Amino acid sequence: MDKLLHLWEATGFYQMQPGQGIMILIGMLLLYLAIKKNFEPLLLVPIGFGGVLANIPGAGLAEAGGILHLFYVVGIESGAFPLIIFMGVGAMTDFGPLLANPKTLFLGAAAQFGIFATLMGAVLLSTFGIFDFSLADAAAIGIIGGADGPTSIYVASKLAPDLLGAIAVASYSYMALVPLIQPPIMRALTNEKDRKIRMHQQRHVSQREKIVFPLVILILVALFLPDAAPLLGMFCFGNLMKECAVVDRLSNTTQNSLINTVTIFLGLAVGSKLSAESFLNQMTLGILLLGMLAFSIGTASGVIMAKILNKITKEPINPLIGSAGVSAVPMAARVSNKLGLEADKHNFLLMHAMGPNVAGVIGSAVAAGILINYAAG
Amino acid sequence: MDKLLHLWEATGFYQMQPGQGIMILIGMLLLYLAIKKNFEPLLLVPIGFGGVLANIPGAGLAEAGGILHLFYVVGIESGAFPLIIFMGVGAMTDFGPLLANPKTLFLGAAAQFGIFATLMGAVLLSTFGIFDFSLADAAAIGIIGGADGPTSIYVASKLAPDLLGAIAVASYSYMALVPLIQPPIMRALTNEKDRKIRMHQQRHVSQREKIVFPLVILILVALFLPDAAPLLGMFCFGNLMKECAVVDRLSNTTQNSLINTVTIFLGLAVGSKLSAESFLNQMTLGILLLGMLAFSIGTASGVIMAKILNKITKEPINPLIGSAGVSAVPMAARVSNKLGLEADKHNFLLMHAMGPNVAGVIGSAVAAGILINYAAG
Amino acid sequence: MDKLLHLWEATGFYQMQPGQGIMILIGMLLLYLAIKKNFEPLLLVPIGFGGVLANIPGAGLAEAGGILHLFYVVGIESGAFPLIIFMGVGAMTDFGPLLANPKTLFLGAAAQFGIFATLMGAVLLSTFGIFDFSLADAAAIGIIGGADGPTSIYVASKLAPDLLGAIAVASYSYMALVPLIQPPIMRALTNEKDRKIRMHQQRHVSQREKIVFPLVILILVALFLPDAAPLLGMFCFGNLMKECAVVDRLSNTTQNSLINTVTIFLGLAVGSKLSAESFLNQMTLGILLLGMLAFSIGTASGVIMAKILNKITKEPINPLIGSAGVSAVPMAARVSNKLGLEADKHNFLLMHAMGPNVAGVIGSAVAAGILINYAAG
Amino acid sequence: MEKSTLMSEGLTLMVTGMGFVFVFLTVLVLVTTLMSWIITRYEKSVGALPAEGIPAPTAVLGRNQSGQSKQQSQSSQDSTLLTVLSSAVHKYRKNK
């Protein structure tokens, strides 16, 4: 009888706390958005499912000894998973459009203002006592504006592990929402004439340039910002493997089974941070609001910088490609292309927008290095 | 000269103990059965080879610092390998036949009686002083009747790590022997008329049902039996990845390189538990006997439950598909099909037997949750 | 202002030490050799890149907490990576030519004299006070003569972890240089008539022989040299998986995504040992010199043994295949073939040279076992 | 543990365990039947799962489908093949 009682006490009905129930519903919502609405499904399916698993009452999957906690410690606390993903992303990245037009790097730089403005916003909210974010928290929230999942997770794991769940969810959700968030801002900041600007066809980029470029980045990182070395180093390594053409075996595995495997476990491990205590509080609300702000400011900064560049340089630059500087590869570039086609149905901007798009990845990794150096120091 | 002596003392000739020699022969026997007789080769080749390696005198591969011991600690003691395999099995499972005929879940439930009857048998043998099994040991032995390799290994690693080697070997060997063990029992419990029963063609199951079903299981697990959450959670996660169609990249990797890689290391790690001390004793004999009992009782319970259901429900159910409730996917279902065809050469039962077959996987994972909750608690 | 200073002090410009700069250049040189000159690119691309990353000032990637250090501890210190690679190499090895002509095992044995002669050389240099190598150091350096990357790394990680970087670099570099190092030695030790010897066509080897052979090696290892069990055990396991044909799923994954993934992380982890302190010293010079000696002596021993065998046995043996006994699969065999064709354009030695070639892998794994037993004991 | 305790523990575990398995799977039968009933009704009005379930390119992993990347490479061919195949599967199921 005791044992029957024990069994009853072990059920979810008996143990479930309201917070856990809500978090399970939130996990289900993420699964719905991922599967039905195609919100970054590759990450949000594992994150959502992990979130549900983490909140099963009494199962303790996200606590010490639980399998999700194990994945978290092994893969995220150590930094390994985001870095391996970044290596895979590097192996999938083509720097060709960037090399054809290196000025687009400035667009990738400008868009990072979203990160720092949001950091300042979080600091202000804390100063006015509305939230209680530390400088490290503020930096981790700001990085959502980098529009780059693995970078967000890496920075959050270093600076604010407690906020990691909310930051990752915000990061991927807003990336999925890029086609909704960006167009109004882009339209507000450009006029019809701006949007019709046609850009020159890109020059051919030789394979040798593509091989040397990741090494150039690596050297500059070594000289200027060692704190960005883990992220940019792994990124450049992946890219070099792809471009050098002598290790195609390794590059193919990196782009396929390796990144897929790590994505599954990264997602589940992030899900382990969606516990009721750390997610169901005012801070998450702040993170969601500030994250949206970060995306919007980044988009605006990119467009404004493109307009400035267009004034300065001889070669015409369509301001619509500025928004692609936030990264969110390749969706932001597609948004640029779509708005370009709306203004002039022969104005294909996709390849031109890929330049600032990958520049945005470099830019936010640089920003991540600075934040880690400054806020953790 | 000292060093020469040292070298001689390091040889296997000098160090080999009789038990080690016997275990090496047993490992070779497993390899023979796997390669020549097709006994579950995907597991028994690594387990057999691992068993040989573990017993090489003086090499210490299965002791602290040895590579097999490392695989064991990292993969099995942590629970990670069986759970990842279960995720992969989920990604390979089609719940269609089960959804077309949910009543077959009762067959999957009934067949679990093999687990609990065997547990009771082990307890009785201990009570009469024939063996010395604790309740946890008895539970770990009973789970052999679940006819599911990763579930057996997971439960054994939690409840009776010392018996893990014997339990895993028994589990996979008997699964390979399903085509020999089941038919006599099935024939004894049915008559010609029973075996000729034709079942209605299955209705079409929509993709939406297949997507929602793993989530339904997950919710019920969360509410009723959190202790089954690791196993069934990972299983449902794998299945959702497969069915939702938006993460085919991840699902394909899970079904291929990920499950293959983990299978190799799981097998080697199980092999590390085939040391002479823990395998060459009376208990192993008991495990082998009780395991056979478990399979037989499970088969019989499934068939009897199918006959009962056939009486209760309007829709005809061929009792031959009851035996598929033990799981051993897909061999048990094939055995049902084969016996159906023997009785009537137009009576194809394969798709009907797939329902109880996958129900048996769910059933034994539920039973595993109960056993871990009760016996470890 | 303090913080600005802090940022400046964090740059590579401020922190870079001369040694680190040199090591970065050396890493770049390795990348150049790998990519442009095709020096074993599958390993030297990751090693070279890892070497650059390890020397980024202030980033600490190769120090405790850094990602490369993590890869080293998890994969090399534990012994796992070299052993998994060896399993993969086993799954790619065809023992057919060796089984067709088992006498070629003697060539694989003779070529290991390069290992032991070099060990003696290192000991002599220490005795004369030119270098300061311990016996374990000398053994780890000698193994470069085994011309087998994973074996070198495995032995170095056990006997001389500090020298691992230099030993791995020497090992792979000289393997890449086999087409330059071997021909002069082979020409010097053979005359035109020797080189024109035609060998009998190889008999057909049945699949059953290929399946049993790895088990034969395993048994002999268990009886004679348990210390070689990790290396040869994993090697034979991989080979058995390939040949037994019932676990093709596992064998294919081993030969592809598994070995590729491990190769990437092994390379990066080896790169972490290319720090200025441990690489930029006189010892590295000694290692490079002795490594070259090891390859040369191994080549010469193989050729001489082939000439001796040719005298003893009835069946003609072309001495050119003796050099393939150093392993460096399959390049050493190709070198034999090339020199054979030079002497007589119809004299195809490739398949005959594959026998000693894989025998060399077994031979150096045996030698590795002896060295670990003796020098670590 | 005393022998008699072991015996009674085993008996309790057998009865509660088997009972629980049946309770759980009975509930699962009921809920599954309900689910299928709801979905079948729902699909009568909205139709079966539309093609939008097909994976679209995403911000983290889908890059090889974009831009000037090696369209000729194995990996992107695979991914195209996968998309085509899974699209075919979906259409096939829809039309059935």
Next chain:
Amino acid sequence: MEKSTLMSEGLTLMVTGMGFVFVFLTVLVLVTTLMSWIITRYEKSVGALPAEGIPAPTAVLGRNQSGQSKQQSQSSQDSTLLTVLSSAVHKYRKNK
């Protein structure tokens, strides 16, 4: 370790090591020759390895070959392809 000890240790290791390599590989030559002789004799009566060496579906991993699973999916195609290929290899070897 003193210099002279190091020297003598090195010498011992060289001699015993090289000796051991030869002993081991000589034994391997003998045992391998014996093995091939036995197998060749054995196969004269039973024939070379029969087609039963081909992988059959198994209880843990072989599911995708069964039931209503996506027969069109990459993975099951691969596995069918593998089976066909390895079957072909086997037949080829047998006929040779």
Next chain:
Amino acid sequence: MEKSTLMSEGLTLMVTGMGFVFVFLTVLVLVTTLMSWIITRYEKSVGALPAEGIPAPTAVLGRNQSGQSKQQSQSSQDSTLLTVLSSAVHKYRKNK
């Protein structure tokens, strides 16, 4: 940390951070432009990357391309296919 300190820290971080991002990417623009200029000039004399960039078999991983190995097996076919594809890509780029 006091509120005012937090504020000033945030401000400093914003300014120096954004500044640093621009400095870094400006340097990258300059160095990249320089690199492209050098390589373009260099390639005018030596031509674009020659076919020697194609992977050759190596001592650790390339074995399946050699000897009597299962030429029919999936893996070696894949690797051949990869070599052929990447060779085609190279030639295509060279001719462009």
